[in-house]
Amino acid sequence: MAQLIVMPKFGLTMTEGTIASWNVAVGDPIAEGDILCEIETDKLTNEFESPKAGVLLKIIEADGATVTCLEPIAVIGQANEDISGLLAGGGAGVEDAATSIDDAPTIAETPAKTAGGRINASPLAKKLAKEKGIDLGLITGTGNKGSITVDDVNNYRPTDTLTDKADKKTAVSPVAKKMADSSGLDLSTVAGDGRIMKKDVEALLMKSQAPDASPQSIPLKGMRKTIAKRMSESWSISPRVTYTRPVDASGLKEFRSRLKPEFEKRGLKLTFNHIIMKVCAQALLEFPHINGSLVDDTLILHPHAHIGLAIGLDSGLLVPNVKNCDLKSLSQIAEETEKLITEAKTGRTNMDDLTGGTFTLSNLGAYGITSFSPIINQPELAILGIDAMVDTPVVIGGQITIRPMMNLSLTADHRIIDGALAAQFLQRIGEYLENPALLLV
Numbered sequence: 373m374a375q376l377i378v379m380p381k382f383g384l385t386m387t388e389g390t391i392a393s394w395n396v397a398v399g400d401p402i403a404e405g406d407i408l409c410e411i412e413t414d415k416l417t418n419e420f421e422s423p424k425a426g427v428l429l430k431i432i433e434a435d436g437a438t439v440t441c442l443e444p445i446a447v448i449g450q451a452n453e454d455i456s457g458l459l460a461g462g463g464a465g466v467e468d469a470a471t472s473i474d475d476a477p478t479i480a481e482t483p484a485k486t487a488g489g490r491i492n493a494s495p496l497a498k499k500l501a502k503e504k505g506i507d508l509g510l511i512t513g514t515g516n517k518g519s520i521t522v523d524d525v526n527n528y529r530p531t532d533t534l535t536d537k538a539d540k541k542t543a544v545s546p547v548a549k550k551m552a553d554s555s556g557l558d559l560s561t562v563a564g565d566g567r568i569m570k571k572d573v574e575a576l577l578m579k580s581q582a583p584d585a586s587p588q589s590i591p592l593k594g595m596r597k598t599i600a601k602r603m604s605e606s607w608s609i610s611p612r613v614t615y616t617r618p619v620d621a622s623g624l625k626e627f628r629s630r631l632k633p634e635f636e637k638r639g640l641k642l643t644f645n646h647i648i649m650k651v652c653a654q655a656l657l658e659f660p661h662i663n664g665s666l667v668d669d670t671l672i673l674h675p676h677a678h679i680g681l682a683i684g685l686d687s688g689l690l691v692p693n694v695k696n697c698d699l700k701s702l703s704q705i706a707e708e709t710e711k712l713i714t715e716a717k718t719g720r721t722n723m724d725d726l727t728g729g730t731f732t733l734s735n736l737g738a739y740g741i742t743s744f745s746p747i748i749n750q751p752e753l754a755i756l757g758i759d760a761m762v763d764t765p766v767v768i769g770g771q772i773t774i775r776p777m778m779n780l781s782l783t784a785d786h787r788i789i790d791g792a793l794a795a796q797f798l799q800r801i802g803e804y805l806e807n808p809a810l811l812l813v
Contacts, residue, residue, distance in 0.1 A: 377448055430446060508520055620806050655801050678728050683717075
């Protein structure tokens with residue numbers, strides 16, 4: 373039976389979403405859990421999984437449409453099912469099965485081609501093949517009626533021949549194939565004389581790297597578009613100053629080393645980020661004006677510290693936050709932070725985890741960065757940049773010794789946080805990091 377698919381509500385604060393792109397077309401067979409489309413909010417882009425198996429019969433809202441949560445965006449049912457009653461009063465659709473009846477799934481041929489030459493593959497398999505640069509026409513489907521599945525894509529291994537559009541076999545020399553694989557070159561675009569050789573691949577590579585090659589235009593969309601907008605807003609809203617202070621990380625490293633075995637017994641991972649989050653939560657309680665938000669002309673001082681951690685992904689940057697870090701133990705912070713990181717990397721971040729933060733950490737130390745100016749995550753008032761630990765000669769008691777030194781880079785909103793306040797806050801964080809036992813006092 374046909375079912376209306378509605379705009380999902382990814383979090384309590386979400387009221388509407390924008391359809392960034394449909395991953396399936398009308399007439400496509402869909403399994404429960406397949407990715408229907410990508411949904412953009414003001415915080416992130418989420419993949420929307422189908423709650424039902426069947427055939428996509430109608431797309432009600434097209435790419436780029438902004439839709440209120442729980443309003444219909446598509447219809448899924450059985451092939452050729454009458455959905456007029458379901459759509460009564462629902463308005464005209466953008467695309468439906470009547471306009472593409474020839475594309476409806478019928479009988480698939482091996483390798484997963486319909487009589488019209490259309491590839492029969494699950495939406496997720498199509499997306500995976502596109503990411504891997506694999507031609508679906510080369511894959512033999514093992515799914516229902518020969519449909520190509522995700523496992524078929526993952527298990528596919530190129531042979532020493534290529535299949536062109538006329539289904540003829542083109543031979544490839546082992547050296548040419550190795551060169552193409554290492555450079556990500558699609559050999560179907562190489563014009564060889566009976567057999568693709570090394571010189572054919574080299575010629576195409578030289579052409580692709582030619583000085584007169586056309587520049588690539590990539591329209592901003594999804595998460596990157598959202599990030600660009602938010603960073604521009606933050607840059608124009610906050611008159612910011614970045615303060616940098618060195619910290620001797622010897623005590624921090626020893627503190628982590630002592631606790632790691634206990635955390636491992638509990639199946640937990642302990643990183644410097646976890647400890648710094650706890651330290652910042654404690655310091656924010658001592659400096660309430662930094663643990664605030666400026667909304668219009670009103671300063672809001674938050675009673676608890678919700679610490680966000682910037683997570684870099686291929687598609688952009690997400691900043692989920694751990695709520696009430698000041699009330700939680702170090703092990704609780706570690707467990708929740710690692711869970712948020714895993715969800716971010718698998719595209720399953722809950723929108724509620726991206727809202728309500730009061731302070732943010734951005735750690736670029738792993739890349740050898742020793743100082744930078746992070747941009748404030750609005751409407752917060754400050755963000756702490758964590759730099760690399762570098763063994764550095766320092767003078768202690770008149771003697772030169774080597775210590776792991778780490779810079780802290782605090783960017784603060786000068787509308788509320790004056791230089792003296794920022795310096796005192798940063799000094800307090802440094803005191804906690806150099807002597808973590810102070811957290812127990």
